[in-house]
Amino acid sequence: MKSFIPVTPESDFSLMNIPFGLFRAGDYYAVCTRVGDTVIDLSICHNIDVFNGIELPSGIFNEKTLNPFISLGKAVTSAVRSRLQEALSVGGYLDADIFKSSALMIPAAEAEMVLPLNIGDYTDFYSSREHATNVGKMFRDPANALLPNWLHLPVGYHGRASSITVSGTPVVRPSGQTMPEGATTPHFGKTKQLDFELEMAFVIGKENPLGRPIPIEEAEDYIFGLMLFNDWSARDIQKWEYVPLGPFLAKNFASTVSPWIVTLEALEPFRVKGPEQKPEVLPYLNIDGKRNYDIHLSVEILSNSGSKKTVCRSNFRYMYWNMCQQLAHHTVNGCNVRIGDLMASGTISGETEDSFGSMLELCWKGTKPIQMPDGTQRTFIEDGDTVIMRGWNDTGYGRIGFGECSANVLP
Numbered sequence: 001m002k003s004f005i006p007v008t009p010e011s012d013f014s015l016m017n018i019p020f021g022l023f024r025a026g027d028y029y030a031v032c033t034r035v036g037d038t039v040i041d042l043s044i045c046h047n048i049d050v051f052n053g054i055e056l057p058s059g060i061f062n063e064k065t066l067n068p069f070i071s072l073g074k075a076v077t078s079a080v081r082s083r084l085q086e087a088l089s090v091g092g093y094l095d096a097d098i099f100k101s102s103a104l105m106i107p108a109a110e111a112e113m114v115l116p117l118n119i120g121d122y123t124d125f126y127s128s129r130e131h132a133t134n135v136g137k138m139f140r141d142p143a144n145a146l147l148p149n150w151l152h153l154p155v156g157y158h159g160r161a162s163s164i165t166v167s168g169t170p171v172v173r174p175s176g177q178t179m180p181e182g183a184t185t186p187h188f189g190k191t192k193q194l195d196f197e198l199e200m201a202f203v204i205g206k207e208n209p210l211g212r213p214i215p216i217e218e219a220e221d222y223i224f225g226l227m228l229f230n231d232w233s234a235r236d237i238q239k240w241e242y243v244p245l246g247p248f249l250a251k252n253f254a255s256t257v258s259p260w261i262v263t264l265e266a267l268e269p270f271r272v273k274g275p276e277q278k279p280e281v282l283p284y285l286n287i288d289g290k291r292n293y294d295i296h297l298s299v300e301i302l303s304n305s306g307s308k309k310t311v312c313r314s315n316f317r318y319m320y321w322n323m324c325q326q327l328a329h330h331t332v333n334g335c336n337v338r339i340g341d342l343m344a345s346g347t348i349s350g351e352t353e354d355s356f357g358s359m360l361e362l363c364w365k366g367t368k369p370i371q372m373p374d375g376t377q378r379t380f381i382e383d384g385d386t387v388i389m390r391g392w393n394d395t396g397y398g399r400i401g402f403g404e405c406s407a408n409v410l411p
């Protein structure tokens, strides 16, 4: 399968991908996909009969969010994705000069991508064993780093949806209360320990009624696709406020997502088995098969001066608790989920020191600074820094990835 649109081997957007996003041009909004460096307007595709035979409400591709499209269900959204793959192939429906000259295809650099979802609720899990162990070692007991519940349930908390923004939106350094080392009264001011958390988030694509848990073997039906997710964190604020109810203002000031949602179907070739789970989980969390995904992840820091360094290389496959278990657990008490809800994985750390998914771990609470090429050091994120996350893998027939999840830090 090859597109008539040029795709370099390094591009995340081969014809194998066909992710979904949303762009705007003034008051005009359209659902779109991307091949190589070209963004394709699905509303125009619809108008020129690319989706003939697929039941689609009129105006579905000109809504201001993808929620109405996602709510059509996987039978429809998968059919749209497959049809796009055919139409964008060499010799396909759109491989004709009459189409190429229209507004159908926009250079990616010119397309203003917007947050593609109306996110009603956002949950953040804590599902990387390496991350939970690192944090436990640093802040609690190195000998008993994991708390007693951790191996029995996917720990999580309810986050804040209102401050989730799309890649490219700046993040303002938050202020808050801290208790500095050795102090006896709290201090108020800008955080001195601004951090990223390398995460992936899945998008809910099907709703369960209140009171009806999602059985674990059906969980994948409820997942539309995945995004990159940066759960920005202020560690000094977090340290002072988190007892006993968990994260609050240290987390709710900003989260950044990639503009593209890569469907679960696109990620099929990357399925792998997760880590062995011991002790055995309760029956409602028990699921066999390949439920993890082999997705390479990286984090790059780009300084104000243009100095850049990849500080972390991790992989989504390291997750101890998989998405099916997270969703089954989230709903086992009857909690309902809604189209567009976002469920983030928690920081994705691997075993090696360069695979840790936060500055907190990479610099071990500030004790091991990272050297930047321009001679400056980092223990946390500085004003003017841009944090860029990437996620991808190669099918052998082209790469599938998420593009960039990037945000610049303002004072």
Ligand code: MN
Pocket (backbone or CB within 6 Å): 124, 125, 197, 199, 231, 346, 347
């Ligand atoms: Mn997090």
